[in-house]
Amino acid sequence: MASTNEARAASQARLAGLGFTLPAVAWILLFFGAPLVIMAIYSLLPLDAEGAPGGFSLDAYRQFFGESAYVEAVWNSVVTTAVVVVVSLLLAYPFAYILAYRVPKRWQRLAIACAILPFWTSYVVRSYAWLLVLAPTGIVNWVLINLGVVARPITLAYNPSATELGFVHFFIMLNALTIYANLVQINPRYVLAAQDLGASSWKSFLAVTFPLSIPGMTVGAFLTVVLCIGDFITPQILGGNKELLLPQVIMMQIQRQLDLPMASVMSLVLTLIVAVVYLLLQRQMRMARL
Amino acid sequence: MRWSSRLGNALSGFYLTACYVFILLPVAVLILFSFQDGRLPVPPFHGPTLKWYVTAFTNERMMAGLGNSLLVGIGSSALSVILGFLAAYGISRYEFAARRLLQGIIILPLAVSYLLVGMGLLVTLSSLGLGPSLWMVVVGHVVINMPLAFAICLAQLGEHQRKVEWAAKDLGASTFRVLTAVTMPMIAPALIAAFCLCFTLSWDEFIIAFLVTRFDVTLPIVIWTMLRGGLNPQTNAVGSFIFLCSILMLVAVEFLLFRKRRA
Numbered sequence: 001m002a003s004t005n006e007a008r009a010a011s012q013a014r015l016a017g018l019g020f021t022l023p024a025v026a027w028i029l030l031f032f033g034a035p036l037v038i039m040a041i042y043s044l045l046p047l048d049a050e051g052a053p054g055g056f057s058l059d060a061y062r063q064f065f066g067e068s069a070y071v072e073a074v075w076n077s078v079v080t081t082a083v084v085v086v087v088s089l090l091l092a093y094p095f096a097y098i099l100a101y102r103v104p105k106r107w108q109r110l111a112i113a114c115a116i117l118p119f120w121t122s123y124v125v126r127s128y129a130w131l132l133v134l135a136p137t138g139i140v141n142w143v144l145i146n147l148g149v150v151a152r153p154i155t156l157a158y159n160p161s162a163t164e165l166g167f168v169h170f171f172i173m174l175n176a177l178t179i180y181a182n183l184v185q186i187n188p189r190y191v192l193a194a195q196d197l198g199a200s201s202w203k204s205f206l207a208v209t210f211p212l213s214i215p216g217m218t219v220g221a222f223l224t225v226v227l228c229i230g231d232f233i234t235p236q237i238l239g240g241n242k243e244l245l246l247p248q249v250i251m252m253q254i255q256r257q258l259d260l261p262m263a264s265v266m267s268l269v270l271t272l273i274v275a276v277v278y279l280l281l282q283r284q285m286r287m288a289r290l
Numbered sequence: 291m292r293w294s295s296r297l298g299n300a301l302s303g304f305y306l307t308a309c310y311v312f313i314l315l316p317v318a319v320l321i322l323f324s325f326q327d328g329r330l331p332v333p334p335f336h337g338p339t340l341k342w343y344v345t346a347f348t349n350e351r352m353m354a355g356l357g358n359s360l361l362v363g364i365g366s367s368a369l370s371v372i373l374g375f376l377a378a379y380g381i382s383r384y385e386f387a388a389r390r391l392l393q394g395i396i397i398l399p400l401a402v403s404y405l406l407v408g409m410g411l412l413v414t415l416s417s418l419g420l421g422p423s424l425w426m427v428v429v430g431h432v433v434i435n436m437p438l439a440f441a442i443c444l445a446q447l448g449e450h451q452r453k454v455e456w457a458a459k460d461l462g463a464s465t466f467r468v469l470t471a472v473t474m475p476m477i478a479p480a481l482i483a484a485f486c487l488c489f490t491l492s493w494d495e496f497i498i499a500f501l502v503t504r505f506d507v508t509l510p511i512v513i514w515t516m517l518r519g520g521l522n523p524q525t526n527a528v529g530s531f532i533f534l535c536s537i538l539m540l541v542a543v544e545f546l547l548f549r550k551r552r553a
Contacts, residue, residue, distance in 0.1 A: 019380070021376070025396060133319055169313065254501070271406055
């Protein structure tokens with residue numbers, strides 16, 4: 001008797017738990033899962049020469065990998081993302097390290113808050129703000145001219161370096177945050193133990209602190225890849241129109257060519273790149289307890 | 291103090307300052323030249339004047355965009371928090387098969403580009419023969435923000451709350467009563483913080499809103515359109531205003547979520 005009651009209570013609990021969770025799951029499946037499936041189907045239904053949908057084929061994929069401009073855009077995106085990841089990690093690490101170990105504890109929260117302040121300006125406005133800085137009449141050129149360093153404005157905006165600068169500015173904040181969160185969790189006794197055993201401060205950093213901070217760096221790097229490789233705004237505002245990145249080419253397919261199947265192929269390629277990066281970094285990220 | 295450690299401190303200070311200058315420079319320039327008394331937001335600085343703020347706030351397209359953004363932000367954040375909270379409650383309070391799987395599905399959108407979410411919705415609209423609309427922006431923003439609200443709620447639904455819930459149940463409260471009279475008030479700060487965070491992300495989101503709307507656009511898209519006209523102090527004014535709003539939201543989050551936990 002008792003056992004059937006228990007079984008009933010357990011199955012009721014199971015139903016209630018499902019009942020609470022299902023609306024959220026349904027939303028994701030309906031508005032994220034299903035659209036992805038539709039997108040995958042679209043990518044297999046390329047437009048013919050007249051721009052009308054034809055039958056099922058892999059033509060859109062063939063066309064994508066056969067078109068050098070598209071493959072170049074993928075390459076540009078991968079290179080830009082790689083440069084941005086490396087440069088932001090290199091710049092953010094010492095910054096996070098100083099914040100975590102050199103800045104007095106009670107100032108750290110404020111210091112971190114200030115360091116990620118521009119994070120909260122509008123996303124479109126942030127790239128625009130860099131344009132204000134880098135434009136021919138912008139503040140950098142103005143200072144350089146007034147100091148007599150250059151005679152006429154130098155070109156700073158509208159090239160791939162400007163895109164990378166805009167990205168690095170954003171991701172230095174993000175990486176500083178994940179690395180800092182990781183560093184403050186490392187037990188200081190480990191470093192003390194290493195130094196008691198005769199390690200120099202440089203050696204104890206290399207042998208103890210640095211390896212223990214790799215998970216934080218990995219999380220930062222992955223977030224950088226996800227957000228950077230899919231970003232349309234920063235390259236569009238700062239990058240000029242010579243070396244296009246994948247999201248720009250995708251937007252062009254949607255707005256100018258009205259070719260959704262091709263845009264779908266490109267979006268799937270983009271997602272595939274992110275998925276590969278995820279698989280590569282997965283093990284390290286699991287270890288992060290941020 | 292040894293000279294090497296003094297040198298280390300000096301270098302640290304220098305590096306820290308350089309980083310802060312780099313990080314804060316664009317925002318400082320943006321805000322400064324929003325008060326520019328002239329047609330271009332570039333040096334030399336004249337002013338200050340508030341006329342560009344007046345221009346922005348009397349710009350009809352801008353105000354329509356602001357209205358749409360507020361609508362989308364409030365609607366999508368409310369939905370995100372409700373769905374996310376219920377799911378977090380179900381996952382943390384009940385044992386059932388496929389719990390891990392369902393949790394994985396809910397947080398999946400956190401690992402993809404917004405571009406993919408927007409593209410998916412655009413293709414779906416097109417396959418159903420529907421036109422773009424503001425409602426789809428709400429739908430898309432719930433997809434990207436609900437996982438976040440879910441994660442925040444899940445982190446806050448701890449053992450302490452669970453015991454109080456049991457007490458209420460022992461005293462005869464129904465599940466609904468426990469949820470609304472016990473659990474929700476207990477984690478209210480987290481719910482409000484989640485709402486504020488979702489709102490900040492939603493009202494700043496560009497690519498999804500850009501892909502699935504055409505005429506009733508949100509504020510970031512109005513700004514985007516303005517950028518084609520080149521540098522303009524009015525854009526600075528709007529940008530500074532958005533920055534101020536986000537900061538106020540975040541101060542609210544900090545106050546509600548972190549002060550409470552530390553106390």
